[in-house]
Amino acid sequence: MRAARVFLAIFPLILVPLASTAGAATVVAPVETYKQDPGPFLVSMSLLNWTDPARHRPVPVKIYAPVTGKGPFPVIVFSHGLGGSREGYKYLGSHWASYGYVSVHVDHLGSDTAALKQSARPLRELRRAAADPQNALERPLDVRFVLDQLAKINQGGSPLAHRLDLQRVGVAGHSFGAWTTLVVAGQVPGPRYGGAPLADPRVKAAIAMSAPVPRKNERFDRVYGGIHIPILHMTGTLDDSPIGETRAAERRIPYDHIRGADQYLVTFQGGDHMIFSGRLISSERGEKDARFQNLIRQGTVAFWDAYLKGDAEAKAWLARGGYAAALGKDGKIEERLR
Numbered sequence: 001m002r003a004a005r006v007f008l009a010i011f012p013l014i015l016v017p018l019a020s021t022a023g024a025a026t027v028v029a030p031v032e033t034y035k036q037d038p039g040p041f042l043v044s045m046s047l048l049n050w051t052d053p054a055r056h057r058p059v060p061v062k063i064y065a066p067v068t069g070k071g072p073f074p075v076i077v078f079s080h081g082l083g084g085s086r087e088g089y090k091y092l093g094s095h096w097a098s099y100g101y102v103s104v105h106v107d108h109l110g111s112d113t114a115a116l117k118q119s120a121r122p123l124r125e126l127r128r129a130a131a132d133p134q135n136a137l138e139r140p141l142d143v144r145f146v147l148d149q150l151a152k153i154n155q156g157g158s159p160l161a162h163r164l165d166l167q168r169v170g171v172a173g174h175s176f177g178a179w180t181t182l183v184v185a186g187q188v189p190g191p192r193y194g195g196a197p198l199a200d201p202r203v204k205a206a207i208a209m210s211a212p213v214p215r216k217n218e219r220f221d222r223v224y225g226g227i228h229i230p231i232l233h234m235t236g237t238l239d240d241s242p243i244g245e246t247r248a249a250e251r252r253i254p255y256d257h258i259r260g261a262d263q264y265l266v267t268f269q270g271g272d273h274m275i276f277s278g279r280l281i282s283s284e285r286g287e288k289d290a291r292f293q294n295l296i297r298q299g300t301v302a303f304w305d306a307y308l309k310g311d312a313e314a315k316a317w318l319a320r321g322g323y324a325a326a327l328g329k330d331g332k333i334e335e336r337l338r
Helices: 002-010 090-098 113-117 122-131 133-153 176-185 220-224 248-257 283-308 312-319 322-330
Strands: 013-017 026-030 043-052 057-066 073-079 102-106 164-174 203-209 231-238 263-272 331-336
Touching: 043 090, 043 133, 057 090, 057 133, 073 090, 073 133, 073 176, 073 283, 090 102, 090 283, 102 133, 122 133, 133 164, 133 176, 164 176, 164 283, 176 203, 203 283, 220 248, 231 248, 231 283, 248 263, 263 283, 263 322, 283 312, 283 322, 283 331, 312 322, 312 331, 322 331
Parallel strands: 073 102, 073 164, 164 203, 203 231, 231 263
Antiparallel strands: 013 026, 043 057, 057 102, 263 331
16 A cells, blocks of 8 residues: 555556557546655654844744655745744644655744734734834845754754755745745845845745735836746635735736746635634634645645656646646646746
């Protein structure tokens, strides 16, 4: 049985006969799942409390890493949403690590969970944190610092030494973290943030979940014109912003205006802003949210396999009907390939 599972992971396209007669033609039928169960690597979790001396800023991280396997492993830096923390999105970090990735979840001080705990009116505090341009500017710099730190520990003196492949780096994030992700990928931050590019050339691919969109009729081709890496965009038909002005239908704008590399857009039917968080919001929505999160795990690991590991079969599953078959009536995938 295990051998069969490995076979499907390696060959996500199978041939089925059109007819039972000898010599009949064959067609390619997409396999409807891709690495939806935990992978072959045992996973460790570690908490590290780093400080960026240049900014006098603490940058705590939580690292999910394969315990088994020789490596080196591609690296993913994950940026949480407003009011989140390094403790969130475990369902992604642990899953990616089980398939041979090191997933580093950053805690962005000023727009993290601590902002909620310090106020008797948490919603007001979240709005204040989101409106502070400094909180936004610190986030891409946190990602840059984390990559610098990983380069240092990869040299020695750490259990991760020589196990990090920093030539194959991805960045992912949700909501405010998706904005962070796109800025690191090359999005122009906008005039209220100084407008200076904060892209990091070490990043080779990205996943943006529920990305917010600039307001005031920005010239989107200019805003997103500096992005030249593959990106998987994810949203839902009910993905309005709990805080902010971006509506569900606008979440596709980054996908529509990035021209520099392969782009994918997945839209979950009935999915709201919180399906990406990993939390089951209510018993009423629990079954549906669990289904969405299963699909998110499948699509994201396939994307990393395709663009960080160069796996042609994973890319075929994304672009030639495999993911569409897995989504079924619960979503759709669009792609624009160069």
